[in-house]
Amino acid sequence: MPAKITNLSEKTTAALVALGRTMRARRKALRVGAAVCAQAAGISRITLYRMENGWSSVTLGAYLSVADALGLEVELVPVERVATVESSQTEDSLPVRIHPSKYPWLKRLAWQIHGTDVLTPKEALGIYQRNWRHVDEDELEPQERNLIKALRLAFADVSIHD
Template identity: 45%
Template structure:
C-alpha cells in the first residue's frame, strides 16, 4: 500500500525540527550552554529546549529571540528561492560538518566513533591526513567546495590549498 503524501503540517514540523537543530548546532559551536543562551535570549531553559526540538507551539518571538542571542537571523524565502540558494555554497563552511552530507569524508573518517559531525578543523585534518585516499572524480561538487573552503580558511601550510 503506497504511503500517503506529506501534509503541510508534516512539512512544517520537519522544517521546524531542522531549524531547531541548526539553532542547537550554533549554540554548541559557540560553546554556550543552554542556561546562558536562554538567559541571553530572555527565555526559560525549557523554552529553549522546546525550540531546539522544533516544537511548533513555541511563539515566533521566542524563536527569533533564541536566534538573535546566537547571532543568527530568520529569513523567509519562497519555495523557488530555496533551490537556487541551496546550490551556491562557494566559500561556505558549516559550524559543524555533517559526515552524512559528505561521502568521501565519511569514508575517510571511519575511525571516528560517537559523533555524526566534526568541527571544520577536524574535517580538514582528516582530509589532509588521508589525501592519498581521496577519489576526486567521485567527489560531489558540494564536497569539493567544502574542501576548498576549508583549505582556504584553515590551512596552516603556505600553498596547501593548491595541493589537490
C-alpha cells in the same frame, strides 16, 4: 503558554525540528549551556528545551531571540530561490548549508555532532581542520574535493592541512 498547533503539515513540522536541532548544535558548538543561552535570549530554559525539540507552541520571537543570542541569522527565502541556489552550485562555489550526509569524509569526521543535519561552512571547515589527519585524500569523491576547495577559497587565511 500558547497552545500547540495540531494541524501542521509534515514539511512545517520537519522545518521546526530542523531549526531546533540547528540551534541546539550551534549552542553546543559554542559550548554554551542551556540556562546561559536561555538567559541571554530572555526566555526560560523550558522554552529553549521546547524550541530545540521543535515544539510548535514556541513563538517566533523566542526563536529569533535565541538565534540572535547564538549569532545566527534567520532569513525567509522563497522556495524557488533555494532550488535555484542549490542547483547552481559550481565547482568553486560554497554552499550556504552543508549536509554532511552528502560528503562521506565529512560525515565520518562529524560523528560526534548530534541534533543537526546541516552545518555552516565555518563549522564544516572546523571539522576538517581538527580531523584532517584522518582523511585519506585519495578516497575523496569529486564533490567533497570541490567542497574543500571552496572552503579554502572562502577562508583563504585558514589552512585545512596541518
